[in-house]
Amino acid sequence: MMKRQLGTILLISLLLFACSDNRTAEKMFEDGTELYKQDKINQSIRTFEKLSNTYPDDPLAVKALYRMAEIYAGDLQDFESCVKRYVFIADEYPSHTDAPKARFMAGYTLANIIRDFDRAKIEYNKFVRDYPTHPLVESVEFELRNLGKDLDQIDELKDIMRNS
Numbered sequence: 030m031m032k033r034q035l036g037t038i039l040l041i042s043l044l045l046f047a048c049s050d051n052r053t054a055e056k057m058f059e060d061g062t063e064l065y066k067q068d069k070i071n072q073s074i075r076t077f078e079k080l081s082n083t084y085p086d087d088p089l090a091v092k093a094l095y096r097m098a099e100i101y102a103g104d105l106q107d108f109e110s111c112v113k114r115y116v117f118i119a120d121e122y123p124s125h126t127d128a129p130k131a132r133f134m135a136g137y138t139l140a141n142i143i144r145d146f147d148r149a150k151i152e153y154n155k156f157v158r159d160y161p162t163h164p165l166v167e168s169v170e171f172e173l174r175n176l177g178k179d180l181d182q183i184d185e186l187k188d189i190m191r192n193s
Contacts, residue, residue, distance in 0.1 A: 054084040058093060065096075070104050091125050094118050098134070108142050116152070119159075129160045133169060146176045 052060065061076035077093035077100075084090055098114035101107045115135035119128045133156055140149035153169050160166065175183045 050079065050083070054080055054087040054089045057083070058089045061093065061096070065100065070100060074100060085121075088125075091118055091122050091127055095127055095131065098131070102138065102142075108138055112138050112143070112148075119152075119155070123159060129156065129163045129165060132156045132159065133165050136169065136172065140172055140176055144177075150176060 050057075057076055057080035061073045061080065064070075064073035064076055074097055077097045080087075080093045081090040081097075094114050095118060098111045098118075101111035101114065112135050115131040115138070118125065118131035119135065122128050132152060136149045136152035136156060139145045139152060143149075150173065153173050156163075156169050157166060157173075171185070175185075180186055
């Protein structure tokens with residue numbers, strides 16, 4: 030019985046060792062970027078995800094999460110996953126320089142692509158609350174005033190559209 034337990038422990042240890050990833054955050058980010066360039070989108074996402082989980086306090090973790098959001102939106106057209114990453118950045122890394130942009134992009138994607146105006150309003154209001162002096166506040170307030178409106182229903186754009 031003891032030999033079998035020892036054998037099981039040894040097998041588990043070998044498997045864990047074999048599966049461990051000793052890459053640095055920098056190397057993972059480079060690998061994720063290279064995989065993306067090779068059109069290996071899902072592998073790229075998995076590498077960025079692993080980076081953010083393995084090194085959550087590294088500055089590259091946020092960069093990896095942001096890159097994942099962009100890939101989900103641009104390459105995979107998976108806008109819910111995109112928003113999920115943006116919201117995660119804003120919630121988990123609120124003082125990071127990319128957090129305001131991530132919160133804005135979450136609201137923007139919800140409002141203008143997914144067209145979930147209730148969720149967009151929540152994200153935009155969090156933006157105004159958390160970053161009241163940010164240069165994007167004016168854009169956020171414009172978005173809030175015009176949630177759900179078609180371009181021809183936005184008074185501020187009517188003159189522009191008439192003159193073009």
